[in-house]
Amino acid sequence: MLTFKQCNYLISIVEEGSFIAASEKLFIAQSALSRQIKNLEDELGFCIFDRSEKKIKLTSAGLTLYKSLKNHLENLNNSIELAKRVSLGEDRVVKVSHSSSIIFDKEKLKALDQLCEKYQINIEINTISSEAQIEAILSGDIDIGFIRPPVHHSLDGINSVILYKAPLHVAVSVSNQNFAKKDSIYIRELKELRFVSTPHSKRGGLSYLVSNLCLSNGFVQKKSRITSRKLSQLELVANDYGICIVPEEFSTVLPKNVKLLSISDKNNESEVRLIWKKGNDSLIENCAKAIQVFYKIDA
Numbered sequence: 001m002l003t004f005k006q007c008n009y010l011i012s013i014v015e016e017g018s019f020i021a022a023s024e025k026l027f028i029a030q031s032a033l034s035r036q037i038k039n040l041e042d043e044l045g046f047c048i049f050d051r052s053e054k055k056i057k058l059t060s061a062g063l064t065l066y067k068s069l070k071n072h073l074e075n076l077n078n079s080i081e082l083a084k085r086v087s088l089g090e091d092r093v094v095k096v097s098h099s100s101s102i103i104f105d106k107e108k109l110k111a112l113d114q115l116c117e118k119y120q121i122n123i124e125i126n127t128i129s130s131e132a133q134i135e136a137i138l139s140g141d142i143d144i145g146f147i148r149p150p151v152h153h154s155l156d157g158i159n160s161v162i163l164y165k166a167p168l169h170v171a172v173s174v175s176n177q178n179f180a181k182k183d184s185i186y187i188r189e190l191k192e193l194r195f196v197s198t199p200h201s202k203r204g205g206l207s208y209l210v211s212n213l214c215l216s217n218g219f220v221q222k223k224s225r226i227t228s229r230k231l232s233q234l235e236l237v238a239n240d241y242g243i244c245i246v247p248e249e250f251s252t253v254l255p256k257n258v259k260l261l262s263i264s265d266k267n268n269e270s271e272v273r274l275i276w277k278k279g280n281d282s283l284i285e286n287c288a289k290a291i292q293v294f295y296k297i298d299a
Contacts, residue, residue, distance in 0.1 A: 001044075002039065002044075005036075005067045006036060006037075006040050007031060007042070007073060008026075008073075009022070009026065009036055010036060010040070010048065010065070010066060010069060011070055011073065012025055012039070013028055013033070013049075013056065013065065013127060014056075014058065014066050015096045016202065017056070018055075018056055019033055019034055019037075019056065021220040021268075022224070032228070034049060038048070044065075045060075046059070046061045046063065047059050047061070048061070048062035048065060049062055049064075050062075066262050073210075074200065078088045079164065079226045092121045092122070092283065093121070093122045093123070093124055093125070094121050094123050094143050094144065094283070094284070094287060095113065095116070095121070095123075095124050095126065095141070095144075096123055096124065096125050096126075096131050096141040096142070096144045096145070096146075097125070097126045097127065097128040097136065097144075097145045097146070098125070098127060098133075098144065098145070098146035098147075099127070099128070099129055099130045099133070099146065099147055099148050099205055099206070099208065100127050100129070100246075101148050101246070101247060102146050102147075102148055102249070102272055103207060103247075103250065103252055104125065105249060105252055107225060108146075110194055111290075111291055111294040111295075111296075112125075113190070114290065114294065115287050115290055115291070117148065118285045118290065119283060119286065119287065121283070122271045123272075124200050126142070128145070129140070129205060129206040130145075130147035130148055130149070131151055131152060131153050132166055133145035133146075133147050133190050133196070133203070133275065134147070134151060134153040134155065134158060134236050136152065137158055137275055137276060137277050138158070138277060140277070141278075143276065143280070143284050143287075144274065144275070144276050144287060144291070145159070145274070145275040145276070146163070146272060146273070146274060146275075147205070147272070147273050147275055148205050148206050148247070148270060148272055148273075149205075149209070149271060150205070150208050150209060150212075150271060151205065152275055155275075157277065157278050157279065158275050158276070158277060159275060159276050159277070159278055159288065160273050160274070160296075161273060161274045161275075161292060161297060162271050162272070162273055162289075163271075163272050163273060163274050163291070163292070163297065164271070164272055164295060165270065165272075166247055166248040166249060166269060166270060166272075167246070167247075167248050167262065167263065167268055167269050167270075168209075168213075168245050168246065168247060168263055168268045168269070168270050169191065169245070169247075169248055169250070169251075169260035169261060169262055169263060170185050170212070170233060170243055170244075170245055170261040171233075171237045171243060171244050171245070171246050171250065171254070171258050171259075171260055171261075171263060172237065172243050172259060172260075173237055173238060173239070173240040173257055173258060174256075174257045174259050175240055175257060177212070178242055179261065180260055183261060184261055184262040184263070185261045185263065185264065186217075186263070186264045186265055187213055187214060187216075187217040187261075187263060187268075188217045188219075189217070189218045190214070190219075190243065191217075191218075191219040192219075193242065193243050194221070194223065194224040194225075194241070194242035194243070195210075195221040195222060195223060195224060195227075195228065195242055195243060195244060195245075196224045196227050196228060196233045196236040196237060196241055196242040196243065196244050197210070197227060197228060197233045197244045197245075206245075206247070206270065209214060210244075210245040213245070213265075213268065217265075224236065224241045224242035225241070226241050226246045233246075234246075234253070234254060234255055235255060236257075237258050238255040238256075238257040238258045239257075245263075246260070247270050248260075248285065258271060274288060274291055274292065285289050
């Protein structure tokens with residue numbers, strides 16, 4: 001059986017150009033090195049070196065063996081180096097998720113890019129509802145989440161920090177003349193209008209926040225004939241199927257035929273929270289702290 005030591009011997013002889021030079025580099029007697037290669041040739045059943053001349057020369061079979069061993073050893077060394085980096089937390093894939101009501105804009109991506117650079121990690125981003133994120137955090141399927149409360153699920157076992165708060169806006173169609181001269185609106189003025197997004201029976205998040213705003217103003221949202229959630233609902237608004245209430249950050253993804261009206265009511269802000277599992281490993285804890293620092297929050 002070909003050993004790792006024999007592979008190194010063979011490669012050293014070829015690259016040093018002689019048995020003498022290789023034996024000096026390997027700190028082994030030339031006679032012992034020659035014997036190791038002869039034993040290897042006997043075991044393999046073919047000659048590796050052509051010994052008919054003073055200068056060493058590989059046989060055709062020996063050249064094939066050398067090239068293959070060289071390639072495999074380089075791959076092995078790369079694998080060992082990769083494993084070392086992983087053991088130090090480097091090159092690890094950190095799974096990050098966000099609800100579809102949270103836009104991963106330039107600033108959020110910049111924060112994640114800084115994590116990649118600082119901790120030598122890779123990041124995988126997925127869009128998951130706020131409720132599902134909590135379950136995925138607890139099960140270990142994701143490492144860090146960005147959620148928009150309210151949520152029904154208990155946060156026991158979860159670290160939760162408010163990253164930022166931003167006002168809500170009403171998204172309306174530019175072509176709807178009822179809003180032509182409006183820049184702001186009260187929630188109560190939406191009572192007779194149809195909403196293209198309504199609460200999901202098993203999820204919290206933005207839709208429930210909007211529903212609570214409407215209820216606190218004395219009405220239940222009227223459903224549009226066609227409804228959707230999050231980004232696709234803006235296309236419905238653009239085609240004047242109804243209205244929706246969205247966070248301020250949606251201004252970066254508005255279709256051309258949609259505009260945002262500020263809400264005149266007080267207490268119309270929506271918060272975004274960073275979540276991660278309590279007692280997680282130091283890398284995830286450090287990443288969570290770094291994100292908080294990026295948002296100027298005392299970690």
